[in-house]
Amino acid sequence: MPKVNLVATLEANPGSEENVRTTLSTVEAASQQEEGCRRYDVCESLSAPGIFVVVEEWADAGALSSHMASPHFKTAMATLDGHVVRAS
Secondary structure (H helix, E strand, O other), rough: OHHHHHEEEEEEEOOOOHHHHHHHHHHHHHHOOOOOOOEEEEEOOOOOEEEEEEEEEEHHHHHHHHHHHHHHHHHHHHOOOEEEEEEO
16 A cells, blocks of 8 residues: 555644644654654644644555544544634
């Protein structure tokens, strides 16, 4: 199976920037330890704080599926609920 690349953009609700920053940092560290993770980087815009870009590379679709089913990913998604204006 071919590798899978994913880029996600998240915008924090005003006042939720630190919550989103902390949550994404936590999931970044855990995800980098997952089997099949080749890259998992969280970046925040310098010109627009609160705008985050997550760049991921997974060995294959199965590795991405395992990531999305992992406890740390599910916890992060629940923690971000209500703190993100939009995600794409």
